[in-house]
Amino acid sequence: MKKNRPNIPEKKAASLQYDGSGAPIVSAAGSGEVAEQIIAIARQHEIPLFENEALLELLVNIGVGEEIPESLYLCIAQVIAFAYKIQGKFPEGWEPPTDPSQSDMLVTRLTAD
Template identity: 45%
Template sequence: MNPQSPKRKAAALRYEGDKAAAPKVTAAGKGYVADNIIAKAEAANVPIQEDSTLVELLAELNINETIPEELYQAVAEVFAFVYRADRKL
């Protein structure tokens, strides 16, 4: 997909297990905003996983909103991916 495509979407999550029961959406957007989210993640060496269906669902949530229980499994898979990628580094 073209990185400048207005159809490109992205979402960022944060999980602080000692402070919250579930991850929260910290950023979400499309087009330029999505490109910015991805660029910041890359600059911080944060692993990126592409899952357009999950991004669509996360984009419906408000910023700082805890993810609903229905998304726990999908988000757990994303965090497992991130932890595996971190271990490789």
């Protein structure tokens, strides 16, 4: 039996699948135990986690198997660029800036087109 914890919001999670073409797809979404499983699988496979409550609410309402709407392209592109950066992944032929003052421009460069 599940205990009711009134002041603790139920955990939610969503995952995206992106193969580099087309729009990213919501590959999983849920709350409670489903959210815990999504997070556990992500950690198990060393998939970066990104926490943003407002974005999460939008993603869980899109529906599993559905493409993200065009209105979220820029936001999701920035999240994907950030995930690539922390994993050390970069587009083929791309060289990281040598000037440390330019490092904050990475997301803009990867998503500007």
